[in-house]
Amino acid sequence: MDKTIELGKSVFMETYAQFPIVLAGGDGRYVFDTQGKRYLDLVAGIAVNILGYGDKRLSSALHKVIDNGLLHCSNLYWNSYAVTAASRLARLSSMEKVFFCNSGTEANEGAIKLVRKYGSSLKEGRTDIITMKQSFHGRTYASMTATGQTKYQKSFYPLVPGFSYAPFNDYDALKNMVTDTTCAIFIEPVQGEGGVVPADASYLKKVRQLCDDRDILLVFDEVQCGMGRTGKPFAWQKSGVKPDVMTLAKALGGGVPIGAVVATGKAATVLQPGDHAATFGGNLLATAAADCVLEVLEDGELLEHVEKVGSYLRNSLEALKERFSQIVEVRGAGLMLGVQMSIPIRPILDMCMKEGLILANAGPEILRFVPPLTITESEIDEAITILTRVLEKILD
Numbered sequence: 001m002d003k004t005i006e007l008g009k010s011v012f013m014e015t016y017a018q019f020p021i022v023l024a025g026g027d028g029r030y031v032f033d034t035q036g037k038r039y040l041d042l043v044a045g046i047a048v049n050i051l052g053y054g055d056k057r058l059s060s061a062l063h064k065v066i067d068n069g070l071l072h073c074s075n076l077y078w079n080s081y082a083v084t085a086a087s088r089l090a091r092l093s094s095m096e097k098v099f100f101c102n103s104g105t106e107a108n109e110g111a112i113k114l115v116r117k118y119g120s121s122l123k124e125g126r127t128d129i130i131t132m133k134q135s136f137h138g139r140t141y142a143s144m145t146a147t148g149q150t151k152y153q154k155s156f157y158p159l160v161p162g163f164s165y166a167p168f169n170d171y172d173a174l175k176n177m178v179t180d181t182t183c184a185i186f187i188e189p190v191q192g193e194g195g196v197v198p199a200d201a202s203y204l205k206k207v208r209q210l211c212d213d214r215d216i217l218l219v220f221d222e223v224q225c226g227m228g229r230t231g232k233p234f235a236w237q238k239s240g241v242k243p244d245v246m247t248l249a250k251a252l253g254g255g256v257p258i259g260a261v262v263a264t265g266k267a268a269t270v271l272q273p274g275d276h277a278a279t280f281g282g283n284l285l286a287t288a289a290a291d292c293v294l295e296v297l298e299d300g301e302l303l304e305h306v307e308k309v310g311s312y313l314r315n316s317l318e319a320l321k322e323r324f325s326q327i328v329e330v331r332g333a334g335l336m337l338g339v340q341m342s343i344p345i346r347p348i349l350d351m352c353m354k355e356g357l358i359l360a361n362a363g364p365e366i367l368r369f370v371p372p373l374t375i376t377e378s379e380i381d382e383a384i385t386i387l388t389r390v391l392e393k394i395l396d
């Protein structure tokens with residue numbers, strides 16, 4: 001066995017079922033392992049590395065911070081990278097206020113605190129939160145509780161009180177669950193871990209109206225589907241349904257850890273001095289990265305590219321569906337696509353990896369495609385060629 005893997009197995013808690021490769025470098029849409037083997041990467045660190053590998057703009061933005069010597073300063077002081085990144089976020093989302101943290105789960109924790117404070121300010125005890133079945137919001141306690149999948153929760157009771165779960169894309173069921181103690185509804189505009197399932201625009205519109213009528217905050221978890229993945233800066237912009245609060249992480253720093261809570265309107269001023277904080281939140285290194293990624297999104301060219309290659313990938317996958325009866329459905333938006341199969345897909349992932357293609361799952365029977373947004377049509381062709389060969393070997 002590889003020495004690194006052997007040592008890793010002896011010292012890591014066994015929280016991940018890791019593939020037996022050690023990654024060491026990257027270039028464009030390719031990553032390299034320590035054996036020098038090259039892989040075309042359609043996972044991007046799970047929807048993180050949206051600019052691909054070795055992006056010159058991101059590298060030089062990071063070098064600039066590193067060379068100045070100050071990677072981190074406390075939020076007791078201002079730094080211009082965090083301010084610029086926040087103002088870009090506000091502009092791109094047409095929302096007002098930003099809180100920086102370090103991850104997706106942390107962003108959702110912040111959002112949960114925000115909506116509970118808001119609810120309590122309306123009426124004591126108005127703190128109930130409705131989230132969606134099959135949702136995923138993170139692994140820390142409140143975010144794990146918000147996650148509508150018992151497999152993530154069952155070993156860790158007791159959970160945080162005050163959460164309930166509505167079937168996704170079912171307006172009447174949601175409406176029937178709302179009570180006068182509901183303070184917020186959490187939705188992923190495209191569910192990621194739950195199987196790459198987009199919310200219907202008509203559903204989101206009705207939910208928005210319901211929230212307005214009942215003074216409930218609407219929170220969109222865009223940790224996976226945000227940051228250009230669907231061809232818009234944020235997935236909700238496809239439906240035109242704007243949330244009161246949005247959470248971001250994954251791709252926000254293009255590979256550097258950073259998360260954000262973005263709020264607008266009545267949600268914008270809920271959190272006040274002393275309410276919430278994060279030591280590392282908004283540090284120079286992370287916000288310089290976010291600022292660079294957000295500048296690329298503001299420029300717009302990458303978003304057009306996502307629309308174009310997103311439909312190219314989708315059409316290629318639809319063609320595979322014609323060829324293989326085990327493919328049940330192709331769904332998603334932009335470069336966030338899922339292929340629902342009728343069989344467990346782990347052997348497909350393993351064989352693709354041997355053939356030099358990195359793919360992920362989203363549940364045991366769904367192939368997930370969340371490549372760097374810079375992927376080209378010829379790289380998509382290469383991926384489809386490998387996948388076709390693998391499916392022929394396994395399925396025919």
Ligand SMILES: *Cc1c(COP(=O)(O)O)cnc(C)c1O
Nearest residue numbers: 103104105136137138192223224
């Ligand atoms: C990945 C993910 C999270 C959790 O993000 P972490 O950075 O792993 O904490 C939350 N919500 C969604 C929709 C995600 O995809």
